[in-house]
Amino acid sequence: MSDSTTLPDPQQPHNHAHCVSHALSAAEQVCARDGVRFTALRKRVLELVWQSHKPLGAYDILETLSRDDGRRAAPPTVYRALDFLQEQGLVHRIASLNAFIGCPSPEHRHQGHFLICLNCHIAIELEEAGISDAIAAAATTHGFSVSSETVEISGLCAQCQAAA
């Protein structure tokens, strides 16, 4: 069961095993709730996506998968799992990187806003009402009805600024 403690700041050193186990148990719950199958493959792909807080390319996942198994997995294997995970809101796709990252709060459907560090490549997911509100206001002004937002902010995370 997902505990109710807040997840650690991904920028800070932390016990990452906790992030992974949290993500996996949240995924179990979400899939059970929605009546969809959290198969071994899907679980494994989700685990790989969660191996760090850096967005991971589909072919990186594919390689790890192939190495683990001995035999060569094919792209559709990974893309189908990723499609499923996205549909369930368990991972997000980062369009500007063609990469995927685990969602820290899949219980409720949303699209995140991402801070992406150009140096260490960590991506931090936010859900900033202020950003969504500003977008909604702009859309309204133009008579535009929003169905999805892509907000990806590149720069330097606090850690990397401090290091420089």
Add this chain to the structure above:
Amino acid sequence: MSDSTTLPDPQQPHNHAHCVSHALSAAEQVCARDGVRFTALRKRVLELVWQSHKPLGAYDILETLSRDDGRRAAPPTVYRALDFLQEQGLVHRIASLNAFIGCPSPEHRHQGHFLICLNCHIAIELEEAGISDAIAAAATTHGFSVSSETVEISGLCAQCQAAA
């Protein structure tokens, strides 16, 4: 010389030739100002990007280019021109579409915010201080220093909503 009249709303029917000639003369000015060469190829690619208000893929441009010339142009030809145009702020790349669109106001460096219609595929560029402010505020909260923003909003434009 760029006139000072405001450009038409791209959603509305309008004399698109005006958009194109405006864009080309603005480009001439920007390149002259910055001391870079606005070569025939670059101009042609910019014209193709401006053929409509819909973001255009690099390979679409490539095809048109090849057809016009008889001989087969190669991808780097187009990508180099696009890189140049992006560097000068004359076109923007839409990450969520892997496509490119002309910038209506290249005189000042900026990154746009885009409203992208899922039905008619038009992309409307905004520069919403409210969105940038909300992003800046969120970034500050997280100690993150922003170097670029990708804001791409998908949905239905006013025209397409009315038609539906």
Add this chain to the structure above:
DNA sequence: AGCAGAGTTGTTATATGATAACAGGTCATT
């Protein structure tokens, strides 16, 4: 005019990201 050097374009090959189509396997329900 002729030359030198920077910048631009051509060309070939290849990397990287994603999907179509169909065959075969697995699982829950009956």
Add this chain to the structure above:
DNA sequence: AATGACCTGTTATCATATAACAACTCTGCT
């Protein structure tokens, strides 16, 4: 155990983007 829905494997292919090097062209200089 049979059925049917769903999931996975496999092959082929499409779509997007870049590396590396050769050839050309423009500009400034003598």
